[in-house]
Each structure stands twice: as structure tokens, then as C-alpha cells.
């Protein structure tokens with residue numbers, strides 16, 4: 566059966582994956598504002614990808630398969646599987662996610678092939694969100710980032726919560742983006758996250 570997001574907010578567990586290369590930058594500040602308005606009772610966990618370096622991803626799909634994840638990779642896999650809501654907090658770097666976030670996503674390819682992880686079936690029905698800071702004032706410039714995450718979520722039959730965008734260059738700038746701060750207040754509770762764009766495929770229903 567497809568796993569869906571728990572209806573009871575107290576059963577929701579939000580994992581915030583911080584993808585900036587600097588601490589307390591704009592994307593993190595905006596995410597913390599949004600997290601102050603999580604559904605009542607929801608748990609939150611924060612992991613900074615820069616504190617959890619992982620091996621450079623090597624495609625071993627057709628070369629004996631990927632080894633069992635250990636160390637930081639295991640921490641990230643377990644945290645991902647434990648979350649009902651995955652929040653990718655990434656500044657816009659060259660119109661997409663940061664290298665750290667991309668590296669994390671690349672490792673999903675290995676996790677998808679770990680029989681014991683059952684990654685594809687277990688991620689189905691969970692929700693992915695994004696929080697992004699960018700120097701540009703044109704939200705359309707963030708479309709490649711949004712598309713990368715939204716379509717990746719769709720690939721796993723996850724729900725897509727949307728992107729919370731904020732403007733800023735120097736750390737702290739985003740705190741002057743009053744529109745973004747207002748959107749942050751209802752970002753996680755607006756409850757309009759659409760179902761994944763396509764029906765759950767067969768592998769998610771066995």
C-alpha cells in the first residue's frame with residue numbers, strides 16, 4: 566500500500582537538510598522562520614550537509630552494485646527514511662541546488678538499489694519541500710532548482726509541498742524580505758501540497 570503523509574500533525578517528522586556552504590545564511594534563516602510555524606506537535610530535525618561529508622558518488626549500478634552505506638551516508642539514509650517531510654534548504658547556486666544537495670540526491674540512486682532500505686516504496690507518499698534564498702529578484706530564475714526537486718519527488722511518488730523563496734545576498738538580507746517572511750508563516754500549514762503528479766506506480770503498491 567502507498568504510504569501517505571500522516572494526517573495527525575503530531576505524527577509528522579520534518580527533516581531540514583541544510584545545503585548552504587555557510588552557516589546561518591539566508592536560506593537557513595528563512596527555513597527557521599518557516600519552522601516556527603510547523604503544525605502543532607510536529608517534530609523537527611536539522612542536519613547540515615556540510616557537517617556530514619559523504620564520499621563522492623560513483624555510479625556502480627552496473628558494476629556489482631553499491632556498498633552498504635556507512636558513517637554519514639548511513640546517518641543521512643536513516644534520517645531520510647525516518648522523515649515524513651523532507652525539507653531541502655538550499656540557496657540558489659547557478660540556478661540549481663548546491664553541490665552538497667546534489668551529492669545527497671545522487672546517493673539516492675544507490676539507496677534505491679539497497680534491498681533492505683526499500684527506499685522507493687517507503688518514500689512514496691511523503692512530502693518534499695524546498696526553502697531557497699537567492700540574490701536575483703526574479704522568482705523564475707529559481708525554476709531549475711524547483712524543477713529538479715519537484716520532478717525528483719515525483720519520481721519517488723512523493724508529494725510536492727512547494728518552494729519558499731527569499732531574496733538576499735549577504736547573510737541576514739532575507740530578514741528584510743517581508744514578503745518571504747510572511748509566506749514563511751503559512752508555508753508548512755497551507756495544506757495545499759498536491760498529490761504526486763502521477764498515480765503511485767506498481768512498485769509503490771506492493
Ligand SMILES: Cc1cc2nc3c(=O)[nH]c(=O)nc-3n(C[C@H](O)[C@H](O)[C@H](O)COP(=O)(O)O)c2cc1C
Pocket residue numbers: 585586587589590591592593655656657658659660661698699700701702706732733734735736
Ligand atoms: C556559487 C554561488 C552561486 C550563486 N548562484 C546564484 C544564482 O544562480 N542566482 C542567484 O540569484 N543567486 C546566486 N547566488 C547568490 C546566493 O544564492 C545568495 O547569496 C543566497 O542568499 C545565499 O544563501 P545562503 O546565505 O543561505 O548561503 C550564488 C552564490 C554563490 C556563492
